[in-house]
């Protein structure tokens with residue numbers, strides 16, 4: 530996507546609105562060196578997540594899908610000193626790279642990476658009697674999105690903001706006959722949101738350095 534207008538405009542905006550950050554640059558370099566897939570959020574999206582954390586005064590954040598911790602660090606930097614971010618990652622190598630990145634960002638004390646199948650970790654969190662979260666970012670395996678939404682609602686309070694990434698998939702989501710389980714996972718996610726009185730949601734299409742996609746954002750009703 531590097532030379533598309535979308536990507537160049539993304540760069541233009543990023544250059545003006547998002548000051549260069551040594552730590553985040555080192556994080557991206559580490560992810561590349563460790564050959565993690567380049568599927569982290571973009572800088573503008575990371576900043577958006579950080580702004581949402583600030584706008585909601587988030588003290589407790591839940592992330593499903595850590596990868597190298599890029600989005601984790603964006604959100605973690607918005608936390609107060611007594612805040613907490615729990616992030617769930619299946620792949621031990623991703624988690625290991627993320628742990629080092631989070632240490633580099635000085636966020637180790639606030640961030641807990643839980644390694645394993647997210648659905649199992651979510652069940653464990655409940656057994657442990659975890660407090661509700663103020664901001665929840667869903668960004669892991671898309672076929673599980675419907676289940677992640679259920680868990681997100683269970684771990685919410687009125688006012689919790691829930692964000693889901695990759696809800697457009699180059700427009701594939703309108704193809705009801707798609708045989709891609711990721712597309713079907715997202716379609717079911719929309720159907721659940723449509724039928725769910727506990728959350729008020731919208732979805733925004735995005736273009737940029739990550740191509741054509743979009744995110745869902747919702748707030749849990751009082």
Ligand code: SAM
Pocket residue numbers: 568569570593594595596597598599600601617618619620623645646647648668669670673
């Ligand atoms: N949020 C990250 C960022 O923006 O920097 C990107 C996350 S990446 C899109 C998705 C991650 O979810 C991958 O690291 C993948 O290993 C992880 N994942 C996939 N299936 C999972 C599962 N069942 N449980 C937990 N994590 C999973």
